[in-house]
Amino acid sequence: MSKTLYDKIWDDHLVHTQDDGTSLLYVDRHLVHEVTSPQAFEGLRNSNRKVRQPNLTLAVADHNVPTSDRSKGISDEESKLQVETLEKNCEEFGIKLFGMNDKRQGIVHIIGPEQGFTQPGSIIVCGDSHTATHGAFGSLAFGIGTSEVEHVLATQTLVQKKSKNFRIKVDGKLSIGVTSKDVILQIIGKIGTAGGTGYVIEYAGSLISSLSVEQRMTICNMTIEAGARAGLIEPDEKIFNYLNGRPMSPKKENWDKALEYWIKLKSDGDANFDKEVTLDGKDIMPMVTWGTSPQDVISIDGRIPNPENEADEDRKNSIERSLKYMGLKPGTAIKDVKIDKVFIGSCTNGRIEDLRDAAKIVKNKKVAQHVYAMVVPGSGLVKQQAEQEGLDKVFKDSGFDWREPGCSMCLAMNADKLKPEERCASTSNRNFEGRQGRGGRTHLVSPGMAAAAAISGSLDDVRKFQN
Amino acid sequence: MQKFKTIKSIPAYLPIVNIDTDMIIPKQFLKTIKRTGLGKNLFYEMRYNEQGTPNDDFILNTSPFNDTKILIAGKNFGCGSSREHAPWALLDFGITCVISSSYADIFYNNCFKNGILPIVLPEAKIKELSEYSKRKEEIIINLEKQKITFGNNEIDFEIDQFKKKCLIEGLDDIALSLEKNPKINEFEKKLSSNRPWILND
Numbered sequence A: 001m002s003k004t005l006y007d008k009i010w011d012d013h014l015v016h017t018q019d020d021g022t023s024l025l026y027v028d029r030h031l032v033h034e035v036t037s038p039q040a041f042e043g044l045r046n047s048n049r050k051v052r053q054p055n056l057t058l059a060v061a062d063h064n065v066p067t068s069d070r071s072k073g074i075s076d077e078e079s080k081l082q083v084e085t086l087e088k089n090c091e092e093f094g095i096k097l098f099g100m101n102d103k104r105q106g107i108v109h110i111i112g113p114e115q116g117f118t119q120p121g122s123i124i125v126c127g128d129s130h131t132a133t134h135g136a137f138g139s140l141a142f143g144i145g146t147s148e149v150e151h152v153l154a155t156q157t158l159v160q161k162k163s164k165n166f167r168i169k170v171d172g173k174l175s176i177g178v179t180s181k182d183v184i185l186q187i188i189g190k191i192g193t194a195g196g197t198g199y200v201i202e203y204a205g206s207l208i209s210s211l212s213v214e215q216r217m218t219i220c221n222m223t224i225e226a227g228a229r230a231g232l233i234e235p236d237e238k239i240f241n242y243l244n245g246r247p248m249s250p251k252k253e254n255w256d257k258a259l260e261y262w263i264k265l266k267s268d269g270d271a272n273f274d275k276e277v278t279l280d281g282k283d284i285m286p287m288v289t290w291g292t293s294p295q296d297v298i299s300i301d302g303r304i305p306n307p308e309n310e311a312d313e314d315r316k317n318s319i320e321r322s323l324k325y326m327g328l329k330p331g332t333a334i335k336d337v338k339i340d341k342v343f344i345g346s347c348t349n350g351r352i353e354d355l356r357d358a359a360k361i362v363k364n365k366k367v368a369q370h371v372y373a374m375v376v377p378g379s380g381l382v383k384q385q386a387e388q389e390g391l392d393k394v395f396k397d398s399g400f401d402w403r404e405p406g407c408s409m410c411l412a413m414n415a416d417k418l419k420p421e422e423r424c425a426s427t428s429n430r431n432f433e434g435r436q437g438r439g440g441r442t443h444l445v446s447p448g449m450a451a452a453a454a455i456s457g458s459l460d461d462v463r464k465f466q467n
Numbered sequence B: 001m002q003k004f005k006t007i008k009s010i011p012a013y014l015p016i017v018n019i020d021t022d023m024i025i026p027k028q029f030l031k032t033i034k035r036t037g038l039g040k041n042l043f044y045e046m047r048y049n050e051q052g053t054p055n056d057d058f059i060l061n062t063s064p065f066n067d068t069k070i071l072i073a074g075k076n077f078g079c080g081s082s083r084e085h086a087p088w089a090l091l092d093f094g095i096t097c098v099i100s101s102s103y104a105d106i107f108y109n110n111c112f113k114n115g116i117l118p119i120v121l122p123e124a125k126i127k128e129l130s131e132y133s134k135r136k137e138e139i140i141i142n143l144e145k146q147k148i149t150f151g152n153n154e155i156d157f158e159i160d161q162f163k164k165k166c167l168i169e170g171l172d173d174i175a176l177s178l179e180k181n182p183k184i185n186e187f188e189k190k191l192s193s194n195r196p197w198i199l200n201d
């Protein structure tokens, strides 16, 4: 029978299936961070269990770490305790950890690929919903809860029921100034935040295969915002080249064996998808969110929608609620919306290509006077690379703050946050109420668009800045 | 895990769609290293005003709903982050059953790991129940029979039979999977020849 890529990965990881389809899957790679793991380790200790495969587990502190000078440690007592707890747990259970002062430290979904820990055809989990990011390598990667983290630590397996297959095909080319962030925002706008619920999405089509590895990660990353279990892309030459020689990539004869397996990872031509959606590259514009859900999205030429035009009562109420929270009026051109802050970073857009995109726009220009703008590289290695290329200087010269790596204002768990009613152009992935700080107002955009907003002082069209 | 018993309680209705896990428990409370104690911060930003005093308009701050065990809410409940702190906060508050027309995947799974029953009903039934909740009368959730009883009415609901069994018997997932240890060993043996790079590098 013909199979999709998802079907194939699933079948290759089956340890056991019950009559009702509930399955036990083997987990190849497990990423761990400080926020969703303490209770899992505690659970292991309470029941006298060990970590089955410490070598398949990699830990890093990212959510709670300060992005300012780290030489004095963490001042927030609770954050400090959480990071120290991770250190203790990793030591006790024999798990490799990139500590806060390790230059390989960074956001969990950035360091996995960077180290070659993320590999095609594998099942990768992490107590974090944006684990979907790793699907860019043709792996089945998804977020799990803390009880499941404990389950994976103890058994190296996970209990799952199979999802349905959903293919999103994007053909054509990206217009100038349009990025993979705009592609995924447009997709979420089209199918809605629950559009993928119950499915694993495979992204396909000529536009998708033309994307770089990092751009693919941005797309898979936000799959969770469309409600899907995971998002993946068939691995190709670009992926194999990216992985070749990374510290945790397969070596020597194992590399050859891996490659032989990896090139076969694709959906069969006549495989059946339960749902399909197609988009054309030429219809994709630079996008920006106006509301408090990632599906509340319009192109930069658009206007804030009017709830009165909505027939559906629930939708109408939710638009009204969003606009009230966001402090926006129906009919306003989104380009006229003034901003206070700019955040460039996160596991969605905190990689080197993202920083290059943004730096190109701000070079030799100044951040608008009323705007505070920050760049938080996704990892220590991204930061190092950017500094080698002089990007830090470009940013600093134009008035950006250049910070240490971490999640930072993507979720505002550390000191980086918005004040009530402050408005931010952000390259992160969630514009929920309070996400970037209580009462804070988030507009999700691509790195180039965030840079354009920093210069203009309002949301703006990145295409204006292309030469 | 606590065994799931029949619940009798006055349900609270939260007429909001897409309630995300940031709303259920905001990130400032994720710094804990424990599972307990989160109930007082459940729905924090709606429940308290900026000074930190309770917002009297919020349903879970008003009697009799402050004692509820059952929450009815709009569709796509629990979307967003994977934080299990969301079901922990619900449980710590005393809520052991959520009723909605749909849930986000991860949240839905997390509920079962914590003895919380997430019931899925069609929109029309949600309307009916939410109307009924205005009467402030108890309703009964019987998982064994897959039945909700309110006044003289009944609604049947569907649920995965394995998940139902785990809830009713309070089964520990990990213990169940560890019973399959021989199969996991066997899988790893095959893995070392089929995909050796997974274990070796």
Ligand code: SF4
Pocket: A062, A063, A107, A108, A109, A128, A130, A346, A347, A348, A406, A407, A410, A411, A428, A429
């Ligand atoms: S950058 Fe944001 S979305 Fe990504 S892992 Fe960190 S908090 Fe989560």
